[in-house]
Amino acid sequence: MTHMHIAGSIHADAVQGGPTWLTVPDDLNELDLSLWPRGTHRDETGRVVVAGVALTDVVAEHGTPVYVIDEDDFRSRARDFRAAFPDWDVYYAGKALLTRTVARWAAEEGLNLDVTTLGEMRIALEGGMPAQRLGFHGNNKSEEEIAFALAQGVGRIIVDSFDEIARLEAACVEGGHRAKVLVRVTTGVEAHTHEYIATAHEDQKFGLSIMGGQALTALVRCHSSQYLDLLGIHSHIGSQIFETLGFEVAIRRTMKLAAQFRTATGVELPELDLGGGFGIAYTSADTPQPTSDLAAAFEEMIEHECRAFALARPRLSLEPGRAICGPAGVAVYRVGTIKNVELEGGRTRLYVSVDGGMSDNIRPALYAAEYSAAVANRTSDAEPVLSRVVGKHCEGGDILIRDVFLPSDVAIGDLIAVPGAGAYARSMASNYNQIPKPPVVSAKDGVTSTMLRRETLDDLMRLDVGQ
Numbered sequence: 001m002t003h004m005h006i007a008g009s010i011h012a013d014a015v016q017g018g019p020t021w022l023t024v025p026d027d028l029n030e031l032d033l034s035l036w037p038r039g040t041h042r043d044e045t046g047r048v049v050v051a052g053v054a055l056t057d058v059v060a061e062h063g064t065p066v067y068v069i070d071e072d073d074f075r076s077r078a079r080d081f082r083a084a085f086p087d088w089d090v091y092y093a094g095k096a097l098l099t100r101t102v103a104r105w106a107a108e109e110g111l112n113l114d115v116t117t118l119g120e121m122r123i124a125l126e127g128g129m130p131a132q133r134l135g136f137h138g139n140n141k142s143e144e145e146i147a148f149a150l151a152q153g154v155g156r157i158i159v160d161s162f163d164e165i166a167r168l169e170a171a172c173v174e175g176g177h178r179a180k181v182l183v184r185v186t187t188g189v190e191a192h193t194h195e196y197i198a199t200a201h202e203d204q205k206f207g208l209s210i211m212g213g214q215a216l217t218a219l220v221r222c223h224s225s226q227y228l229d230l231l232g233i234h235s236h237i238g239s240q241i242f243e244t245l246g247f248e249v250a251i252r253r254t255m256k257l258a259a260q261f262r263t264a265t266g267v268e269l270p271e272l273d274l275g276g277g278f279g280i281a282y283t284s285a286d287t288p289q290p291t292s293d294l295a296a297a298f299e300e301m302i303e304h305e306c307r308a309f310a311l312a313r314p315r316l317s318l319e320p321g322r323a324i325c326g327p328a329g330v331a332v333y334r335v336g337t338i339k340n341v342e343l344e345g346g347r348t349r350l351y352v353s354v355d356g357g358m359s360d361n362i363r364p365a366l367y368a369a370e371y372s373a374a375v376a377n378r379t380s381d382a383e384p385v386l387s388r389v390v391g392k393h394c395e396g397g398d399i400l401i402r403d404v405f406l407p408s409d410v411a412i413g414d415l416i417a418v419p420g421a422g423a424y425a426r427s428m429a430s431n432y433n434q435i436p437k438p439p440v441v442s443a444k445d446g447v448t449s450t451m452l453r454r455e456t457l458d459d460l461m462r463l464d465v466g467q
């Protein structure tokens with residue numbers, strides 16, 4: 001895979017040996033506050049403080065690597081969505097980060113929850129999210145998962161295939177249930193994001209195609225089913241998206257589909273879900289829109305398309321994941337070894353190895369995703385050097401941050417803090433190289449509390465039941 005910047009990029013002051021968007025920072029000790037949980041700062045001794053807790057103290061208690069989630073930051077972003085989209089339903093996408101505590105925060109902030117598996121459903125329910133506020137997704141829901149969802153009274157199931165519609169109807173017959181459904185469609189939008197996280201183009205596994213006609217057929221099929229209550233259309237165009245153009249096209253095409261459905265059945269669909277995908281800043285080159293601007297743009301598009309197709313405004317919903325939990329999270333690693341590697345042209349690159357890597361954050365390896373970092377335990381007046389933060393796995397591609405400026409005196413034992421780490425890092429973690437997964441700790445008003453404990457080697461050994 002070629003290296004690409006998957007979000008916005010700037011092309012100023014290209015750094016020799018670095019990507020075009022990277023600039024030499026004026027002051028490494030200064031944190032770019034657009035990347036960190038709200039209120040993050042350095043204290044008088046230079047330590048990075050998140051939610052009133054110095055990361056050195058978090059590490060003293062919980063070790064490294066550790067994921068720290070600022071509770072107030074998470075809640076405030078949830079509230080931003082509620083305030084910006086007051087009469088919409090906001091489903092927090094649990095795949096980004098889900099623990100029972102996180103489910104409780106979402107429930108308390110008035111969010112609903114998007115779940116994709118039995119495991120996510122169980123954690124959501126045990127965290128106190130009422131079943132009727134769950135939206136159940138997935139392109140291959142099992143009979144067991146469907147039966148569980150129906151028995152719990154999950155609020156809506158987003159169907160993704162004709163096979164699933166039949167499976168769902170069979171489960172309704174078997175359990176004596178009815179199911180509320182939305183049909184996930186592909187709008188053909190080529191979202192501007194990494195190929196692996198774009199989901200509205202035709203040639204991929206999710207949804208039923210509007211262009212190919214399957215979306216309308218599925219809607220009519222669900223509408224005529226005696227076991228299903230069809231609520232509407234669901235579209236999710238992809239993730240880490242900065243431009244509203246893709247959403248505009250998706251809104252136009254889903255509204256047109258709703259109009260075609262009305263022509264076919266005489267019925268107007270009551271709901272439209274536009275999915276998630278709102279991008280966040282991982283580096284200073286990323287400039288996401290404020291949630292309120294997004295909302296204004298969405299409202300304008302909806303109003304326009306409703307008028308164009310003479311449709312009543314449907315009940316609307318969104319599914320932001322990353323935009324709520326991503327900026328709330330910071331990953332903290334400890335530096336273990338440092339190598340100065342000579343490159344062509346007499347240049348060198350500092351390889352800084354930390355005690356985690358692709359097992360706790362696969363995003364750089366999977367999507368060439370970029371991050372930034374700061375030394376969290378102290379300030380430094382040393383000059384900035386172009387560095388590469390790498391993990392401890394047996395893969396050359398085990399790179400956490402391909403290009404980042406660190407102080408030239410970065411040393412063994414220093415703490416490297418990575419902002420924007422709340423979404424899709426710990427939730428996508430693996431045990432590659434038999435590395436136990438790191439803990440997730442919440443922080444609020446100077447106090448930390450463990451949400452997910454660190455896995456232990458004993459946990460891993462217990463799985464190995466062979467002789």
Ligand SMILES: Cc1ncc(COP(=O)(O)O)c(C=O)c1O
Pocket residue numbers: 093096114137236238239240275276277278319320321322323423
């Ligand atoms: C159906 C659906 N909804 C919502 C999301 C959440 O996306 P994001 O975290 O980018 O907001 C995803 C993941 O991309 C998804 O697949």
Ligand SMILES: N[C@@H](CCCC[NH3+])C(=O)O
Pocket residue numbers: 095197239240363367423424
């Ligand atoms: N996991 C992806 C986004 C896709 C998520 C789910 N549809 C990421 O880290 O960016």
